[in-house]
Amino acid sequence: MKPLLIKNIKKLVSASQSAPQKVAGKQMKQLSSIDNAYLLIADHKISEFGPMDQIPSISDAEVMDASGRFVLPAWCDSHTHLVFPETREIEYTDKIKGLSYEEIAKRGGGILNSAKRMQEASEEQLYNDASKRLKEIMSYGTGAVEIKSGYGLNTESELKMLRVIKKLKEESPVTIRSTFLGAHAVPPEFKSNPDKYVDLVINEMLPEVGKENLADFVDVFCDRGFFSVDQTSRILEAAQKYGLRPKIHANELDFSGGIQTGVKYNALSVDHLEFTGDEEIKALKDSDTMPVILPGAAFFLNLKYAPAREIIDAGLPLTLATDFNPGSSPSGNMQLIISMGSILYKMLPEETINAVTINGAYAMGLQHELGTITPGKKANLIITKPIPSVEYIPYAYGENKVEMTILNGRIVYS
């Protein structure tokens, strides 16, 4: 592959280089940028960059002119459920009429509805549908994504989902991380004895997932009406044997104790966080756990908004992700999430960009290879349409500001 030299970049923008792992608190307001810049890609990686007056002359390079355009790291979406059998607009009117997420779930809708369809779905169909979704999110600038199981709810179906994710990992240019979410909901046959389902997750599913090396992380929906702190703790403890670090669905529906439990088990992230108060913020401080907010789900379900400002102002890092799934967030568009983060959660434009790049990478354990424009990192980049400023990215909600997505040094969307 020939080196690719991008020249005349209006602005090259990335999290500041002094914070390669994650950015927190006041640092989140900072981005580093170079006006009128070049960037060189070689061997699928970022090789070097700088101001145009220092552009190297490379005889065999392909040259691209990015006049008027910004270059940023491709988005890192650290929380999705984008392998699913069917969309669920069937629940939509009930939702609009006022039924809550929990009420829909109690009627056998929600996650259980997807689980029924999942059991009938073929691996091939799931793979083809998910590939289309990956293509779509690439067109909005996503370069890395975490995908969860959790619509299987029996061993066979959970493994089926994870094998589909594994195949996507092997074949898609998007960098993918896989999470085992067997404890997403209690299936109807265990309704009278949910602990028995937890036993099944621990004694049957986890060993299989471990044996086939099908997941990077483990997740539990630790919330009112789903899984308790005790049940969550049992699963996370068992998962340690298989080297699966937790990423927890926590505090979406109540002060569930999920955040504290995540921190206790050194979770890589705790996600949702609508019910976050002083206790939860205190638990997150001095931890390595990344708080992740999912604005799409709160918007779609009309939930109260997680206290993003309090979290950042307490000196913590923050990530935004899509939660792309058929029930509570049927969109994988990270640009919309950036706008929501800014408009609904009062995050500054720079904070939202840090949240979806370096901090998103951290929430997938990918901060050393993705999330910033740094020599040696994978060349996962966005080239925008001609835009006036960074602020324009959250401001112009609904418009696709991405003109080209480059993943592993190759153009995958233009």
Ligand code: NIG
């Ligand atoms: O992250 N909160 C739990 N699980 C998903 C919803 C999944 C569904 O409704 O299908 C979420 O929002």
Ligand code: FE
């Ligand atoms: Fe989720």
